[in-house]
Amino acid sequence: MYLFTSEVVSPGHPDKCADIIADSIVDEILIHDANGRVASEVFVAGKNIVIGGEINSTHTLSHADYRQIALKALANIGYDGKSAFTHEQCLHPDDVEVAVHINQQSPDINQGVDQASGEIGAGDQGIMFGFASCEADEYMPAAITYARRICDKVYSYAKAHPDELGVDIKTQVTIDYGTKENFEECRPQSIHTIVVSAPCVESMDIERLRELVQGLIDNSALPANLYHKDKTIIYINPTGRYVNHSSLHDSGLTGRKLIVDSFGGYAPIGGGAQSSKDYTKVDRSGLYAARYIAKNIVAAGLAKKCIVQLSYAIGVARPTSVSVDTMGTHIASVDDDKLSNFVMQHFPLTPKWITDKFKLASPSRESFLYADVAARGQVGQADYPWEKLDSVELFKSLIK
Structure with missing residues (x-):
């Protein structure tokens, strides 16, 4: 063996509840203000929900708005008060208390993100890993x-x-x-x-x-x-x-299920969570881009599995590094060096390019909602824009 x-x-796990509430806030902001900047965290413990972090947006939310977002998210998850479980056995919406501690985004960060040229600088430094495998139809492990x-x-x-x-x-x-x-x-x-x-x-x-x-x-x-x-x-x-069950008997925190959200431990993961962040935060957009590239490489038949690593510097648009590792499974005519150089030549991988490619500034019920992504996993769902296989033919051009 x-x-x-x-x-x-x-989605009913307390950590996922925190992710879903956080991304429901991201959806609310971006639907009304595509240029909104969000980095909010959610902590769920017992009957208490704590929302904190930083938000800059023309769409302002009151405490009552935040409470309504949290309760609606919980109801969609299944904590709607209609279950046969008692108030002592699981969370009921009538019992929930919401505390809000939201600040404005630092202007030190903003000056590097929203650039006069229209380019978007990375909202933070960091590393991201995308992975794909031929083991299942979803190109997931x-x-x-x-x-x-x-x-x-x-x-x-x-x-x-x-x-x-x-x-x-x-x-x-x-x-x-x-x-x-x-x-x-x-x-x-x-x-x-x-x-x-x-x-x-x-x-x-x-x-x-x-x-x-x-x-x-x-x-x-x-x-x-x-x-x-x-x-x-x-x-x-x-x-x-x-x-x-529920947060009455556990606690939940944004970003504590990164392995569940990504590749189940088969591949490295980056240092930051995706949920709670807008598209300028490369922890989110960089993962989507890296997964997209890895999936298209495997789907093109260039390798059986593939890891793509990206890294960024805060306020800088282009990634500081791009690498492709097919873990020894690439075809004879296309090695990792060739793949890495090809990706750097053909994919800008700036936050603006990624955002425009996958329409990350425009969440909607017709395309995708970040709260739904938080519930279902950040990668591996065929209906996500970053799961499309529209670069397969481009990668196949490498085959001589």
């Missing part, structure tokens, strides 16, 4: 792909049946590659272990809960060549009781 594991959490599918299935059921399940859900999938060589060559052999933890109402016995969740796992569109129900080790609520 050669095993690798990734975990996923649902296998473990996080299938953990997400299971989590999405259980979460959807929980939202539709609040009299049975709560929305604070965790899943975990272990892939057996058989050998290290198979791991390096992106050849998963089987799903070795599945773990699901889903809160259920006190009246539901553990046998019923496990039967219910097992059925949801079986209907999660797991590949038939990898998932073998009789062979896969499956743990469903392994402690035997999971009733108390």
Whole structure:
């Protein structure tokens, strides 16, 4: 055996609640002011929500506005007061207290970001990593792909049946590659272990809960060549009781689920979170660009997997470095040096270029909402603009 594991959490996890509330604020600002600058953090603990950070915008929000944004986000997640769980077992909106501590963005930062030429300087220094793999249709690693599918299935059921399940859900999938060589060559052999933890109402016995969740796992569109129900080790609520959940029994903080949000531990991640930040913050836009390039390289057949690293200096538009690492899986005629130089020549990768390419200044229900991205993961969803495969032919031009 050669095993690798990734975990996923649902939007109802307290950390995800914090991310979703933070990105609901980003959406609210940018929908009304495309030039708004946002870097707000959210802390959720017990019945308390604390919103802090810095915002510059022509669209001003009152304390009542922030409270309404937070409560609406919680209701969309599933904390709408309609569940069968008591006020002691999970968060109810009537109990929530919201504190707001928002400052103006420092003019020292702003003078480097909004440049007279119309260019946008990076909102901070930092490093970002994008990754892609041929292991699954989503060009994502296998473990996080299938953990997400299971989590999405259980979460959807929980939202539709609040009299049975709560929305604070965790899943975990272990892939057996058989050998290290198979791991390096992106050849998963089987799903070795599945773990699901889903809160259920006190009246539901553990046998019923496990039967219910097992059925949801079986209907999660797991590949038939990898998932073998009789062979896969499956743990469903392994402690035997999971009733108390939400921020009443945990705490949540913006940016604490970076591995869940990205590549499940298969690849390096940058030093900063994406949620809570506007598009000038390269922690966000740089990740999207790096993922886009890595995905198009793999989809073009130039490598089985690919890491793209970008780095930026605050107030400087062009990245300070660009590197491509195909981890030894590139085709013979196109090596990492050639790929790195090709990317630098053909992709400006300035915050303005990334913003215009993916329409990051214009979140909407018709394109994407940052709150939805926070809920579903920053990468790996085919409907995100940065997941498009519209540079495949350009990369294929490298093949002689």
